[in-house]
Amino acid sequence: MSGKTEYSPKMQALFERVAEFSDLEGIMALLGWDQQVYMPPGGAEERGLQSAALGRILHEKFATEEFGQLIADLEDEIGDLNAETDVARSVKVIKRNYEKQVKVPLPLLMESIKAQTMAHEAWVQAKARSDFSIFKPHLETIVDLRKQYVELFQPYDHIYDPLLDDFEPGMKTADVKEIFDKLRPQQVELLQAITEKELPDNSFIKQPYKEDYQDLFGRHVITCFGYDWQRGRMDVAPHPFTTGFGLGDVRITTRYLKDDVGSALFSTMHESGHAMYAQGVSEKYKRHPLGGAASLAIHESQSRLWENIIGRSKEFWTYFYPSFQMLFPEYLAEVSLADFYRGINRVEPSFIRVEADEATYNMHIMLRLEIEIGLMEGTINVGDLPEIWNNKMQDYLGITPPDDARGVLQDIHWSGGMIGYFPTYALGNLASVQLWEKLLQEHPNVPDEIAQAKFDTILAWMREHVHQYGAKYDPQEIMIKATGSKITPEPYMAYLRKKYAEIYDL
Numbered sequence: 001m002s003g004k005t006e007y008s009p010k011m012q013a014l015f016e017r018v019a020e021f022s023d024l025e026g027i028m029a030l031l032g033w034d035q036q037v038y039m040p041p042g043g044a045e046e047r048g049l050q051s052a053a054l055g056r057i058l059h060e061k062f063a064t065e066e067f068g069q070l071i072a073d074l075e076d077e078i079g080d081l082n083a084e085t086d087v088a089r090s091v092k093v094i095k096r097n098y099e100k101q102v103k104v105p106l107p108l109l110m111e112s113i114k115a116q117t118m119a120h121e122a123w124v125q126a127k128a129r130s131d132f133s134i135f136k137p138h139l140e141t142i143v144d145l146r147k148q149y150v151e152l153f154q155p156y157d158h159i160y161d162p163l164l165d166d167f168e169p170g171m172k173t174a175d176v177k178e179i180f181d182k183l184r185p186q187q188v189e190l191l192q193a194i195t196e197k198e199l200p201d202n203s204f205i206k207q208p209y210k211e212d213y214q215d216l217f218g219r220h221v222i223t224c225f226g227y228d229w230q231r232g233r234m235d236v237a238p239h240p241f242t243t244g245f246g247l248g249d250v251r252i253t254t255r256y257l258k259d260d261v262g263s264a265l266f267s268t269m270h271e272s273g274h275a276m277y278a279q280g281v282s283e284k285y286k287r288h289p290l291g292g293a294a295s296l297a298i299h300e301s302q303s304r305l306w307e308n309i310i311g312r313s314k315e316f317w318t319y320f321y322p323s324f325q326m327l328f329p330e331y332l333a334e335v336s337l338a339d340f341y342r343g344i345n346r347v348e349p350s351f352i353r354v355e356a357d358e359a360t361y362n363m364h365i366m367l368r369l370e371i372e373i374g375l376m377e378g379t380i381n382v383g384d385l386p387e388i389w390n391n392k393m394q395d396y397l398g399i400t401p402p403d404d405a406r407g408v409l410q411d412i413h414w415s416g417g418m419i420g421y422f423p424t425y426a427l428g429n430l431a432s433v434q435l436w437e438k439l440l441q442e443h444p445n446v447p448d449e450i451a452q453a454k455f456d457t458i459l460a461w462m463r464e465h466v467h468q469y470g471a472k473y474d475p476q477e478i479m480i481k482a483t484g485s486k487i488t489p490e491p492y493m494a495y496l497r498k499k500y501a502e503i504y505d506l
């Protein structure tokens with residue numbers, strides 16, 4: 001069988017096991033997709049049990065002594081084989097996941113899943129009524145369970161490290177703090193300069209645009225980007241997300257708001273960026289240990305690239321605005337391209353993270369990091385969260401949420417036990433610009449290409465330097481390989497300063 005790699009029997013066994021896990025994970029993801037897209041409310045209880053059953057099967061198949069032995073044998077077998085090979089990397093990635101899973105006793109895992117299911121229901125209610133007291137006892141349980149989880153990973157440098165590592169392999173709390181410490185004063189300074197200027201009008205965005213035309217336009221844009229419809233589809237869900245059931249089926253969702261055309265448009269671009277990353281993983285990693293992604297920050301670097309750097313650029317709208325304007329003459333006939341561009345790039349401190357502009361977004365993340373660290377260190381009590389949240393909003397953005405629904409209750413993450421996730425959003429913003437700058441150095445014509453709706457150079461570059469590797473490299477390795485540097489705030493701040501200096505005449 002010339003041309004086909006021959007693996008040792010043990011390596012073959014590993015790949016076969018992982019292929020089965022990846023099948024089960026695909027089924028799990030499909031259950032989750034259906035839950036958010038099609039499932040009637042009455043299905044929630046049994047769906048929860050179905051997902052838990054599958055989760056238990058996966059855990060029981062994965063976290064066995066026998067599988068641990070297979071990994072250990074393979075480490076011996078690999079010996080000092082080049083650590084860059086797919087085989088060596090596969091064993092490394094599987095070992096890391098295995099060691100995490102096997103540390104968690106099944107009772108703690110089951111208790112966590114149950115607590116998260118209940119906390120999610122409570123959070124939905126608490127948010128709808130803007131009543132934190134409904135969520136409080138559940139969040140206390142979640143934080144307590146997360147502390148128990150973290151203790152399994154002693155010794156660590158910082159109590160937040162094991163949580164962060166689940167989303168951003170290899171990244172330490174100290175690294176993130178160092179980055180945010182550099183970032184914060186620069187963000188504050190930029191925001192101050194901007195808020196001294198007059199706000200551009202964006203009232204033409206906040207109108208009831210026809211949904212079917214929004215859908216048409218969104219699909220057209222991401223088709224131009226290079227989203228592969230043979231291996232994907234788009235549906236409507238309350239919260240936009242991307243999910244995949246293998247390399248051949250990566251789906252996205254969007255949502256249409258009655259009073260904001262930007263919401264669906266930019267979140268469709270955003271999710272297409274996540275999806276194109278997943279679609280771009282090398283075919284050889286199908287049902288494979290390296291078939292995932294490097295990290296959430298690298299994922300977010302891709303979504304932010306298409307949503308913000310490209311989707312909110314002047315070049316993009318130079319091409320697309322005439323057709324957009326033609327679709328919605330009732331709101332845009334009198335709005336010039338220049339005014340439209342300024343409108344979609346309006347900077348204004350706001351309560352809701354997901355709707356924040358590029359210049360204020362990271363502040364929402366920094367305050368969440370401080371709170372999460374405080375919760376884990378025990379210096380912040382869950383009961384004091386609404387007040388602490390509002391104080392930090394005042395401190396970072398100079399505004400105080402009118403209620404907890406628009407404050408501490410706005411995000412779903414904590415109800416799902418996802419503490420340690422938020423920093424990846426800001427890190428992704430920084431990484432997106434670093435990759436972009438490198439791409440521009442190599443292909444200075446890219447902005448002109450965007451103005452002609454040509455995106456193949458961009459997608460091909462990301463495929464080559466990021467997507468194809470799947471989970472082979474850690475996030476910082478990807479960044480060093482692609483850009484020569486770890487994640488750093490300077491390029492992002494330079495990008496923001498340049499962009500807003502022009503828009504706001506700073």
Ligand SMILES: [Zn+2]
Nearest residue numbers: 270274300303
């Ligand atoms: Zn995202």
